[in-house]
Amino acid sequence: MTAPRYQRRKEDRPREISEAAFEVFAEKGYAAARVDEVAKRAGVSKGLLYLYFDTKEELFKAVIKRVVTRRIDALLLALEETDLSSEEFVRGPLLEFMKQIPGSPVAVVIRLLIAEGHRHPDLVSYYWENVVSRGLAAISRFIERGVERGEFRDTAVTGLPQLVLSPMMLSMIWRILFTTRELDTDRLMETQIEMILAYIKA
Amino acid sequence: MTAPRYQRRKEDRPREISEAAFEVFAEKGYAAARVDEVAKRAGVSKGLLYLYFDTKEELFKAVIKRVVTRRIDALLLALEETDLSSEEFVRGPLLEFMKQIPGSPVAVVIRLLIAEGHRHPDLVSYYWENVVSRGLAAISRFIERGVERGEFRDTAVTGLPQLVLSPMMLSMIWRILFTTRELDTDRLMETQIEMILAYIKA
């Protein structure tokens, strides 16, 4: 009466493998990540991994998409439905959202995309369509709304929502490269918001 | 009377190999770059490459350092020696410098560092010491000078020179990932400078 050597868990395997893969890709990057290592961390054999994912590249794409998909909607919804004034929303929920990104899995995805995007153009398109373009459009719309309400002036910022996010981008890269060096990334983003508001407030 | 099969060119080989390596690393990233490919593009045999560089990793480091070393000093010098007013210098030479970076080899180096920095901490330190910390310190000093001269107020920006550069950072990443998508990166940087000046001018 020994314990079974393994259990069949068809339902959970893809997620477990994908989670393990995220870890390994995050640590090593795509090319240096070993499929054996992923299988090991997921607690399965390499053969099984290849039952659920056709190739290493498919696995990679699945991992990226999985992380991306779970993260965008909350903010966009909040942004559409808030009854705060534009300024209050920017200073509150939007800033909070930005502060939390550089330490989140999104930062890892960005790193992987920067490193490997070249050879996975469909992945870059996916990320563009599901995250970047939606996020930027939402910020633009939001500023426009502020203009319509008479809270903001109509400046170049309306058409350059990237300005709001650029310190967040820099903070992400900073943490990726210079984890040990000092930088108050929160303060960086706060100050940018402060400047933008000062610049566009009516 | 046949032409010799090769010429001895001890002096030029390291540079030629290093240039070829830059191309290949830029196209493929570190792990996916093939030493054979580098040798082929440099017009030498793999054996010769290994005479000048001990390992692939040493080659990589040499390439990064070579690109970095040739690029920093001009701006820092101009910044120290200019007799323009602070505002004029920012709107002129500094902005020009920033605009030109995202399309330069520096952007490639950044991409490689983001992708591979993890496993080459000494390379990250090198980049930090020779480029980032010097550049940021120079900008900080410059703003302080403006404050001393009464041109600027003393704001949080003095201690956050990253704010000046963050749209440049975003522009670099944007071009790396989304070459095809529209973004007026020049306008992005101009607007940031505009906002900062409006924010800190006395």
Next chain:
DNA sequence: GAGCTTGTTGACCGTCCGGTCATTAACTAT
């Protein structure tokens, strides 16, 4: 032009790794 030095070649090696598949054994239906 003979002989020496050394820059250069390219075939070769050992290892590693993505991907395969015959075999096994956990579950299921009866």
Next chain:
DNA sequence: ATAGTTAATGACCGGACGGTCAACAAGCTC
């Protein structure tokens, strides 16, 4: 219990790739 189904294993393969080295030949010296 038994037989059938299929989730899961892990040994294995072929090719690729970083790195080596014995042989070669370009250029120098006399």
